Amino acid sequence: MVCSQCQELLSDYIDGALELGEQINIERHLSDCEPCRAVRDDLLQIVHFSHQLPVQSPSTALWPRINAGLAELQPSFWNRSLRWLQNLRTLNINFSVPQMIATAAAIAIVVSTGIILSRRDNGTTPLSTAGITLSPSDPTPLSQADLQVLEKQISQLSESVEQRKDSWDPELRNAFERNLLYVNQSLAECRHQLSDHPGDDVSQELMLNAYREKIRLLEGFDKF
């Protein structure tokens, strides 16, 4: 073996990736060749110290930049619904009964959203929820009277749940408040959309669904 052949194989040699025969040939050459031994030792040092290179720190200005980027990525109502559903898949949680009710409520919103969007895109099938039939051609399917009925029902249930909350354990209370927050955020988003686009039948349908899910949530927790 000559030096050039030996050096071509040195990396594989120090990584232990050579066949036994090649390894023996190299070791025989190295025992007689000081320059090649020096190269081997240098490569060993490079490999050894490369494994030990310290981690480096970026400037302290990086997190504020990232944080600003995150603010721009804050999920919209639609994304948040999907993300919530995605989280359910990844979470390894044993839900209590009220948590399951709240979970089902949120899933129902997500599913409703998908159905509504798909129907809006595809055709003219009328939508029905909470006893109110909606048609894509109907510009004002949600009347003030409907809203008043729903809000009155919610108000009564909320009052009852509020009275019961004092006897709940912290975990149950947290579960309720977290899910109530989610539903309220959905409602707020729908109201916001409707204030900009009062005739938007999709937002109206979503708001009806959000009301319905809030009622289910409150009814579920009203039993505890």
Place this chain on the structure above:
Amino acid sequence: MAYIANTLTMPVTGERTQPASDLDLARAAAAGDTEAFERLYEQHHRRVFSLCLRMLGNGSQAEDLTQEVFLQVYKKIGSFRGDSAFTTWLHRLTVNQVLMHFRRRGVKLEHTSEEGDFTNVVDTPLQSTRRISMVDKLALEKAISELPPGYRAVFVLHDVEGYEHNEISDLLEVSIGTSKSQLHKARMRLRELLTKQ
């Protein structure tokens, strides 16, 4: 900026508290908990930045890319299921971002030149007085940054980050033989650069 110490804990069972695992934090972040995301950043940003820095050889670009990586993490964290370690998932995401950066800039990673890559010791035998002073890790960092991008990528992935050649082959879309060859040339070039310093 409100950096949060690594020693902070989060409730896990309701009764006891223990240091939050990456998986706990990832799940919380996926549910919209920005504090959990900041903690993930605090725990991992140095490794991400170091990898970007060594792969790119440029501090400013490495910061930009670290920012991109964490924004991607934020977008994709819901897809992290805990099947592998979070660090593995994050690492792979970082490497992919670096490679996308190279592709966007038209950087060819497969360096095939056989001539002049490094000086054979037969031509200039190494003398003991020119032995590398490896204690100087700064010199090693500088030499790594001077490697051609293809050599640098393979060297950093293999010798610094501990990837195997088959993994590098998949990541860089080169053959295993090319990965081995690039690694050897990178090491020999480093040796040359270090002896010149």
